[in-house]
Amino acid sequence: MGKINRPRHGSMAFRPRKRANSQVPGVGAWPAVEEPALLGFVGFKAGMTHIRMIDDDPGSVNKGHEISTAVTVLEAPPIHVFCVRAYEKTPYGKRIAFDLYEEKFDAKVAKELTLTKNPALSREKAEKKKEGIVDVRVLAYTKPGMCGFGKKNAEAMEIGLGGKDAKAKLDYAKTILGKDIKASDFVKDGEYIDTIAVTKGHGWQGPVKRFGISMQRHKATNKYRHVGTLGPWHPSRVMYTVPMAGQTGYHNRTESGKRVLKVADVKDAVTPKGGFMNYGVVKNDYVMVKGSVAGPAKRLIRMRKSVRPTLAAAKPDIRYLSLESKQGV
Numbered sequence: 001m002g003k004i005n006r007p008r009h010g011s012m013a014f015r016p017r018k019r020a021n022s023q024v025p026g027v028g029a030w031p032a033v034e035e036p037a038l039l040g041f042v043g044f045k046a047g048m049t050h051i052r053m054i055d056d057d058p059g060s061v062n063k064g065h066e067i068s069t070a071v072t073v074l075e076a077p078p079i080h081v082f083c084v085r086a087y088e089k090t091p092y093g094k095r096i097a098f099d100l101y102e103e104k105f106d107a108k109v110a111k112e113l114t115l116t117k118n119p120a121l122s123r124e125k126a127e128k129k130k131e132g133i134v135d136v137r138v139l140a141y142t143k144p145g146m147c148g149f150g151k152k153n154a155e156a157m158e159i160g161l162g163g164k165d166a167k168a169k170l171d172y173a174k175t176i177l178g179k180d181i182k183a184s185d186f187v188k189d190g191e192y193i194d195t196i197a198v199t200k201g202h203g204w205q206g207p208v209k210r211f212g213i214s215m216q217r218h219k220a221t222n223k224y225r226h227v228g229t230l231g232p233w234h235p236s237r238v239m240y241t242v243p244m245a246g247q248t249g250y251h252n253r254t255e256s257g258k259r260v261l262k263v264a265d266v267k268d269a270v271t272p273k274g275g276f277m278n279y280g281v282v283k284n285d286y287v288m289v290k291g292s293v294a295g296p297a298k299r300l301i302r303m304r305k306s307v308r309p310t311l312a313a314a315k316p317d318i319r320y321l322s323l324e325s326k327q328g329v
Contacts, residue, residue, distance in 0.1 A: 009212030030160030036172035043074030047276030102178035136169035201250030211243035
């Protein structure tokens with residue numbers, strides 16, 4: 001029997017492979033969308049199940065046939081827009097021109113977040129500087145207390161906006177300031193999104209698990225799970241490409257082109273018998289994404305309008321949703 005080969009586990013492209021600074025990942029870029037709209041949203045990973053649907057992928061050999069596919073359910077309670085943030089162009093890049101806050105804050109949230117003590121002053125500053133702005137975004141906070149898994153503290157984040165120019169974005173931002181936004185306002189069935197999240201952490205691991213290198217034979221050095229060589233003599237240093245032990249998991253990762261199969265409220269049953277493992281019952285609106293999503297249950301998942309969509313949005317024909325127990329009994 002010949003040697004069994006398999007692809008390496010860890011991509012060499014992700015560097016540095018270190019722990020994420022925060023469980024609320026940042027978004028580095030937003031797509032260019034001319035229609036005024038919110039370009040991002042937030043959900044909490046509930047778990048996975050499977051559905052049966054009619055395959056509508058134009059390049060699939062199963063097109064027109066019923067297929068079974070895994071899906072991830074993200075519970076998506078509404079987010080609250082509490083601030084409009086405008087940017088101006090400077091010799092050093094974009095800088096914040098002004099923050100336009102809502103007039104009245106939620107008392108509980110005000111204790112958790114760093115907010116202005118004088119909303120009226122922020123509105124005066126906005127009127128003076130609104131002519132020189134080049135980009136507009138909004139600040140919103142989540143409402144995890146509406147979910148059933150125990151998390152209470154709100155997380156604030158910046159979300160991009162669509163619009164032809166900065167003026168159109170500012171006009172739209174003012175219409176949603178101080179309001180709750182639902183998941184159905186962000187995305188529709190069949191659209192494509194990008195998911196940004198922090199992956200499941202595995203702590204400090206050796207090179208066999210971290211990079212999938214081959215184990216040493218027992219006659220080599222009386223060691224099995226270690227690197228055979230740390231590199232060539234020249235250059236006379238250990239290069240960063242050498243597989244070595246270190247932090248595994250808990251990294252910021254972005255997955256592009258994830259298809260949203262369904263956006264619905266809790267009236268459409270999605271919780272399996274006995275609840276999702278390590279999560280419980282979905283109590284709010286939810287987003288059903290095809291395939292897997294990074295992170296463990298309860299992890300905050302940021303969603304973004306797809307930066308490079310490959311296929312046109314089309315509502316999928318779902319025939320069956322599995323609500324069978326995931327408890328293994």
